[in-house]
Amino acid sequence: MPYPELMIKPMREELTSLGFLELRTREDVDVFMAQKEGSALLVINSVCGCAAGQARPGVRMALSGEVRPDRLATVFAGQEVEAAKAVRGYFADVPPSSPSFALFNNGELVYFVPRHRIEGRAAEDVAQDLAGAFRRELAPAAS
Amino acid sequence: MGTFHQGKSELHGITVVVETEDGDVYVGRCDDMDEQRIILLDADMHRDGEDGCTTRQYLSRAEQVGVWKKFDRLALPRLPGTKVRRLGELGA
DSSP: OOOOHHHHHHHHHHHHTTTOEEOOSHHHHHHHHHOOSSEEEEEEEOOOTTTHHHHHHHHHHHTTSSOOOSEEEEEETTTSHHHHHHHHGGGTTSOOOSSEEEEEETTEEEEEEOGGGTTTOOHHHHHHHHHHHHHHHHHHHHO | OOOOOTTSOTTTTOEEEEEOTTSOEEEEEEEEEOSSEEEEEEEEEEOTTGGGOOHHHHHHHHHHHOOOOSEEEEEEEOOTTOEEEEGGGTTO
8 A cells, every 4th residue: 555645755855856757657667668778777666664765875875976877767666556567577587676776778687686685784885786786787888 | 764663673674584494495574573483574485496496596596686475474483493594694
């Protein structure tokens, strides 16, 4: 059951204030995913403080590095149910997980961080992993 | 900013691996745990060799991407010999 919008608004804004495009419908997802060229980070946002409370600051820190994805989008699991389902259809062999991060390069999923690799960790550690993936997976294409 | 849950075990909300003495493995999000039992949410269970997959292979895959849940909620007895570890720390 979705949480009250008033409660999750700040959690949305933690990402939209960084330039993340919110995908609220299946159509939003399909339009975003239709663009294959370049790189994209998709954050599956969630309410749970056990992981999401560190995930969002971790993303913010990771994006302050020199290498970052071309496009940013987010979907809120448990809130936009159809949109989240549509997103998961683009990496259907990966079990559902929220919060989680999916990094695409030229339309291909190149890195995925499931919830259990965020839980209980400091935001700085989450950021380090993600920034490392940006450098590893995206830097060669950028040079 | 996030949600917080009082009165639960320190592993509440954390994805754990529960290994029983007879070799069965459960992976799920810990809801609560005490000396008698462990309650897992969105859990999967694996037995060595199931689906042509050893327990090591199963855990390796689980560590990479997580698990497909078979059970919404499981209450497991915490018998002697039962080990509980964080899935995120398996490779540490």
